[in-house]
Amino acid sequence: MVREPLGEDAAVELSRMFKALSDPVRLRLLSLIASHEGGEACVCELIGPFDVSQPTISHHLKVLREAGLADCERRGTWVYYWVLPDALARLSGLLQAPAAPATVVGA
Amino acid sequence: MVREPLGEDAAVELSRMFKALSDPVRLRLLSLIASHEGGEACVCELIGPFDVSQPTISHHLKVLREAGLADCERRGTWVYYWVLPDALARLSGLLQAPAAPATVVGA
DNA sequence: GACTTGTATCGACAGACGTCGATATAGAGG
DNA sequence: CCTCTATATCGACGTCTGTCGATACAAGTC
Numbered sequence: 001m002v003r004e005p006l007g008e009d010a011a012v013e014l015s016r017m018f019k020a021l022s023d024p025v026r027l028r029l030l031s032l033i034a035s036h037e038g039g040e041a042c043v044c045e046l047i048g049p050f051d052v053s054q055p056t057i058s059h060h061l062k063v064l065r066e067a068g069l070a071d072c073e074r075r076g077t078w079v080y081y082w083v084l085p086d087a088l089a090r091l092s093g094l095l096q097a098p099a100a101p102a103t104v105v106g107a
Numbered sequence: 108m109v110r111e112p113l114g115e116d117a118a119v120e121l122s123r124m125f126k127a128l129s130d131p132v133r134l135r136l137l138s139l140i141a142s143h144e145g146g147e148a149c150v151c152e153l154i155g156p157f158d159v160s161q162p163t164i165s166h167h168l169k170v171l172r173e174a175g176l177a178d179c180e181r182r183g184t185w186v187y188y189w190v191l192p193d194a195l196a197r198l199s200g201l202l203q204a205p206a207a208p209a210t211v212v213g214a
Numbered sequence: 215g216a217c218t219t220g221t222a223t224c225g226a227c228a229g230a231c232g233t234c235g236a237t238a239t240a241g242a243g244g
Numbered sequence: 245c246c247t248c249t250a251t252a253t254c255g256a257c258g259t260c261t262g263t264c265g266a267t268a269c270a271a272g273t274c
Binding site: 042043054055058061074078079 | 250251252253254
Binding site for chain 2: 001004005006011015022023024026049093095096
């Protein structure tokens, strides 16, 4: 990001991912999933911690999935979600550069 | 983020910063500023690259400022903007952990 | 002071977003 | 097959957001 200006297409794609992170409920969902044992969590464990309804949680999980930040799988009655580390790593790397102006990260 | 669930207050604050990154124009503005010589750019250089009006660019710059991602200073007729690296580094660090599950980053 | 250029603010509008209650779908178990 | 639990989808509602044109403000120049 600090090396060269972001292209228009790249900016559109990246902004979609950041938009998925731009809601407090979704951020907490993501961190609940990521910090959960085994790196995955059942939806039924993700409803209690919030003051919003079950359909709203389901909506937010869908947004995270469609942004490519998480994925899920049904196992019997339950659905389990996990974070996609590569997506987060990509965003992290994008923001990282400006913070270390003197550090040679190359190679 | 992977260590422990994000608190409600922290999530609200962080989501505000991510929201500032959730628009393609703002992402490109930020990268234009960051990649500009000297790490800062005059507003007059930030209008040409976009298809939106000058008031819209001014609005987006204000959003970046209010999110704590950038700051500005007037010098005579012109106003210069620069990125606040610490803010980006904080977001970067938050997203970084899940990407390196086996790497010991501690110490 | 009048004029010009650079930047910010204002008011309006269309579209997107977060939320809800109601309801549909999926699978397990009687 | 009926029921129960878990999850997703639907339709509606109020609010927030990105955009614009018009205009205000700031600073330099004549």
